[in-house]
Amino acid sequence: MRDFAHLLERLAFTPQRSGKLQILVDYFARAPDPARGYALAALTGDLDLRKVTPSLLRALVAERVDAELFRLSYEFVGDLAETIALIWPGQQDGDLPLPDVVAELRETAKADLPGVIAARLDALGPSSRYAYLKLATGGLRVGVSGRLARLALAEFGDIEVTEVEEIWHGLTPPFEPLFAWATGGPKPESAALAPFRPVMLSTATDLDALRALDPDDFAAEWKWDGIRVQAVSDGGVQRLYSRTGEDISTAFPDVLEALPDAAALDGELLIRRGDAVAPFGDLQKRLGRKQVSAKMRASHPAALRAYDLLVADGEDLRGAPFTTRRAALEALVARHAHPRLDLSPLLAFDSWEALADLRADPPDQVIEGVMLKRKSSPYQAGRIKGPWFKWKRDPMLIDAVLLYAQRGHGKRSGYYSDFTFGVWDGEALVPVGKAYFGFTDAELKDLDRFVRSHTTDRFGPVRAVEPIKVVEVAFEGLNRSTRHKSGVAMRFPRISRIRDDKPASEADTLASLRALLPK
Structure with a gap:
């Protein structure tokens, strides 16, 4: 020990x-x-x-x-x-x-x-x-992700991390066959049908960077506001994985029922009612569940919007170019014809400026931006600069007032680093979100000093502060919420700027925030 x-x-x-x-x-x-x-x-x-x-x-x-x-x-x-x-x-x-x-x-x-x-x-x-x-x-909090731990094992054994990840779900602790392989023994045979395959990731881009590239070399599609998943069906076994390889199958049996056999699909997990994609908050209600009731399945029906095909009829397609995989995906989805499985459409554009116009005015508010995929690119594990790009929409911004602060964890345990902020609802400030990143180390120290010198009350580890500090909060989306008094919930909020130039009286209102909700 x-x-x-x-x-x-x-x-x-x-x-x-x-x-x-x-x-x-x-x-x-x-x-x-x-x-x-x-x-x-x-x-x-x-x-x-x-x-x-x-x-x-x-x-x-x-x-x-x-x-x-x-x-x-x-x-x-x-x-x-x-x-x-x-x-x-x-x-x-x-x-x-x-x-x-x-x-x-x-x-x-x-x-x-x-x-x-x-x-x-x-x-x-x-x-x-x-x-x-x-x-x-089960809460180690030492800054090591599951992938980083598997990468360390791969480095220890001088083996490819992708090989480790493809057999990972067929092994159980204490992984003695895995360590035997890392020390010169035979590679373990995967005991799991429907294995996870490491996903291909994109890099962020903008219009200036894209101008150096030829738009004819790329295909484009919408970036949907769900979660990236890999759906695998193999020998009668169906599994749904997050992009990090976590098995989330039990929460989405309706998606598993939609999968064609002997296939591995890459796509976006969404809540879809008819043709309408629901906000991310609806999807959150199903994430992490061990079981899903029939009532939840009916009120929050999940679906897979496919945009790549890794395996078809048992054949590994990852080495083929994107255009070949896309053609096979279109044929598979058309042939399988299940209402819980559809295809992410490709966008027609002839210049980066034309694509910028599409990005600026998407047909649905749940769209986060556009994805770009080089037509000749094979499907390669990891984040490789060049083949795939994500061009996200500009984040939403509001000015809010700091209301509460709580100490962080790990190396931040000595600082107040978790901040609750609010906006005006008439004459009162109403909490609308919480952020714990987005600021620099120097800004964190300034915020910590502010909390200590402007504390007005204490509630266990939480401090209420004098409501005079304004911060600019950036977030990726806004959903209606019955759990929050404000009636809204932000997606990925972070403090993007400290507005010492602005008095608290000029912070945004709840009405202006609610105006950003999807129609």
């Missing part, structure tokens, strides 16, 4: 991606099986443990620590697991192998978990306590 705790500490305090990669490669080289496999599974989110809830941990610490002391400590630290690890009484520094911890958390009955966890916290030192709690709750 100490070695795993040391790994998490180093990852959390190493900001550079290359540094994190090297730390993981070194760990895989020195850690034995099955410990390194369980560590990899924890980092990729594939370690299926009995989740320990925050309420359980709060109840445990309440039995050992003064409530006011814990409240003040948690407000300062900003992370529940870290606070408990530091404040838990006792100075033991015991150790327990990581595989034994995993087995214990998996097998312990729910009623026995509090006693088991308390005993482990008594026996471990602060660093190991922190790692133990992060493992138990």
